[in-house]
Amino acid sequence: MIDLVLDILSWILLILGGACVLIGGIGGLRLPNFYARIHAASLTDTMGTILIFVGMMLQAGLSLATLKLFAIMLFLLLTGPTATYALANTALLSGLKPDAGSASDELEEDEPK
């Protein structure tokens, strides 16, 4: 009985996680400018990661694998947003302005100095 509940629960979590990852990917492709796309990337980095890893942890049960999964999740949650922050910071310092007025940054084809 418990097994069945765990199975269903991890099914739901994994599917939701897959959906989050996919939505983030589509957003990363479709959103108009760089700063908007960062938000989409953060969705896959955080929500998708958490849901998929918790789903797998439920499947693994109490074992070394669960511990490793937890460690991977923790490090991904620490390093992913840091890397995104570093990237946004670089872009801002190099002069890519987050301009709410213009929807697209296609004009800034060449990277700014």
Place this chain on the structure above:
Amino acid sequence: MSMYIVVSIAILITMVLALVRALMGPSVYDRVLAVNVFGTKTVLLLSVIAFLYGRPDFLDLALAYALVNMVGILAVLEYFQNRARKNSRSQDD
């Protein structure tokens, strides 16, 4: 077993989307962002495939990527910082 397959297909499609973004640009930062997304997706894919194979002892691989991935992006940040400094110095001269 089949739920792992569903999730890995979702991850694979996201990898394609990230690759398209990396190829299209338009700015270099978009490409770096795509590389970052690609990295985290690889971590997810490796963990899911480790379960699909039924050998969870191979999660070490995903752990290695989770730890090492940030270094590349921080190196990019330092690279841009150095370049900006070099440019400003050559303008001073």
Place this chain on the structure above:
Amino acid sequence: MIFVFAVFLLTLLVITAIAIVRAKDLFVAVMLTSIFSLLMAANFFILDAADVALTEAAVGAGVTTVIFLCALSLTDDREKPREGSRWIAFSTVGLLALLIIYATFDKPRLGDPEAPVHQHVAPWYLEKTPEYIDIPNVVTAILGSFRGYDTLGEVFVVFAACIGVLFILGVSPARKTKEVPEKDSGLRHHLIPQVVGRLVIPFIVLFGLYVQFHGEYGPGGGFQAGAIIATGVILYALLEGEASALRAIPRSVLLGMVVGGALLYGGVGVACMLLGGSFLDYSVLAADPVVGQQLGILIIEAGVGMAVCGALLSIYHAFAARERLS
């Protein structure tokens, strides 16, 4: 099903390779190279090569990108367009591709258990490893013991490459401008990477040690561990500036690690000869041959780890120091 994934990933690999060659901006090419490496590692993992995938992960994600970016900031990141026809090169290369593809039809197909590769030596290794060495990871057993000569040679190649880089970049640059002040170097002004980096570095080094000493039981070993630990120290250098990383681990220590690691490996071989065995035959190291083999593998893996870590860090410092001075 896995097979379909493999086909998918390989297609992405081809697209990435073509995009790398077409990219005009060398920085973009380097970024795509890191995607290429990620795809490569995933493919290795799907093809049952966990150890190789771990090596690619340890090397490709961190060290390669960092060294490429160092070289780019010392040179130029724009590729000039090439005049002249490229059809000669194009047709030569296309012809070669067709020839190789034609030749592949004589190869055994993927996963064929009857393929010639699987008939010779390899079954013997798989069968005899539990008996002679008694460790679960056959790859480590072959790397350390059965083909120990081979690995010794590879360690000396890494050693030689490191010495070469130090010779080439050790000459002081001709035009010396003012040095970057210490307080501006690295990512000192970025608080979030600082805090997270300081939190993560100990775990990277700890994981490196785990990979080093767990190599007999799971994927891992000296090569991977050396690269992972080197990545951890490079992260420190990125955060605090290259000079303070050099203060933490001075250049002489790094050189000592490279030389010491290679000597440790060779020394184990000589010790085996002195104890009455042949070169790199670890069975004589302990009373029980199996224990002797395990001891020998442990020591030479430590030597490999030291040598690789020292070599990669020396190479990084050679590039980064030049960047600081010129």
Place this chain on the structure above:
Amino acid sequence: MNLLELLGYFNYWVFAIILTVGLYAVINKNNLIKKLIGLSIFQSAVFLMYITMDKVEGGTAPIIQEGVEGQIFSNPLPQVLILTAIVVGVSTLALGLALVVRINECYGTIEENEILDAD
């Protein structure tokens, strides 16, 4: 020859294409760093071919699990060769980049034709 059998050769085709793409960059690009990138792609193609050969149908990575009988293991030998080659590849790549950096300092360019003109 059915479709699945044809797909069994797909790895080798990818090997051929990547190999020649890398070769193209080496022979046709003037930029020295681009040549080195091409060389590392070429090298990766060779790695891919070796690792392709190690796969055995229904096999698993050659790490013996306790208490599991009758497992098929993939061939460990190509893995050993490639594992060391990857690390050696990075150090030799660094050697090449070091040479490029020195060339850039002496000639002020990393384009091959400009270097040849300068000589």
